[in-house]
Amino acid sequence: MKKVLGVIPSRYESTRFPGKPLVDIAGKSMIQRVYEQCAKANRLTKIVVATDDKRIYDHVLDFGGNAMITMDTHQSGTERCGEVVEKFEDKDEFFDIVVNIQGDEPFISPDHINKVVEILWKDDQAEIGTLAKKITTKEELFNENVVKLVMTENEGDGEPRDALYFSRHPIPFVRGVEENKWLDKADFYKHIGIYAFNMDDFHEIIQIEYAMLEKAESLENLRWLSHHFTIQVAEIEEDITGIDTPEDLEKVMKDLN
Numbered sequence: 001m002k003k004v005l006g007v008i009p010s011r012y013e014s015t016r017f018p019g020k021p022l023v024d025i026a027g028k029s030m031i032q033r034v035y036e037q038c039a040k041a042n043r044l045t046k047i048v049v050a051t052d053d054k055r056i057y058d059h060v061l062d063f064g065g066n067a068m069i070t071m072d073t074h075q076s077g078t079e080r081c082g083e084v085v086e087k088f089e090d091k092d093e094f095f096d097i098v099v100n101i102q103g104d105e106p107f108i109s110p111d112h113i114n115k116v117v118e119i120l121w122k123d124d125q126a127e128i129g130t131l132a133k134k135i136t137t138k139e140e141l142f143n144e145n146v147v148k149l150v151m152t153e154n155e156g157d158g159e160p161r162d163a164l165y166f167s168r169h170p171i172p173f174v175r176g177v178e179e180n181k182w183l184d185k186a187d188f189y190k191h192i193g194i195y196a197f198n199m200d201d202f203h204e205i206i207q208i209e210y211a212m213l214e215k216a217e218s219l220e221n222l223r224w225l226s227h228h229f230t231i232q233v234a235e236i237e238e239d240i241t242g243i244d245t246p247e248d249l250e251k252v253m254k255d256l257n
Contacts, residue, residue: 009081009100048084078206126230127229130191132234145244147167150189
């Protein structure tokens with residue numbers, strides 16, 4: 001039986017929404033909602049909130065969750081996950097897979113968490129797993145905050161496909177067609193920002209240097225592709241609602257009411 005560590009990186013400071021992890025959503029904090037959804041995912045052996053803020057740390061312990069204080073110098077959630085893995089291994093606790101779960105998706109489905117884990121669960125040679133959903137609106141397609149990706153051909157067997165590239169720009173480019181008709185001429189996919197890593201590969205991934213493509217697009221996954229790691233992608237049908245700004249929260253609250 002594989003051991004799977006789920007890590008929820010969580011920062012208090014945020015340019016667009018300071019204090020976001022502790023914001024109240026219908027009686028529960030955002031980070032508590034994320035944690036509880038993770039607890040329903042039966043593929044996760046252990047769940048930890050990784051934070052550099054004592055307020056978040058104390059709050060997680062108060063609702064009965066596991067938390068760990070990490071350094072405040074990390075540039076990404078992946079780096080924060082790396083510190084958590086290192087701390088566990090220093091205590092001789094080892095895992096086969098580590099999953100980086102976004103701390104601002106309070107309604108993430110346990111099925112989605114299980115699905116990204118199963119990419120690596122079924123294939124011992126798989127290095128990185130993630131998720132994608134088909135784009136259906138022009139607004140989403142041309143929104144630079146929605147990360148798009150292109151993949152290898154769909155063989156029709158439901159198996160994961162390999163990511164070829166990620167971009168904030170709509171990809172592929174549909175030549176000779178007006179932009180408002182692109183969705184009729186090609187399939188476009190939105191990247192869902194959850195990652196599962198094979199632990200053997202993860203130790204190397206957190207050591208590799210920045211890549212030119214990563215700097216250009218401000219997308220960490222391009223570092224891994226640039227250094228020849230394979231990212232396998234499973235497709236999901238339901239979207240995952242993330243909360244990046246107070247306006248996003250306001251919309252979510254209206255939907256709940």
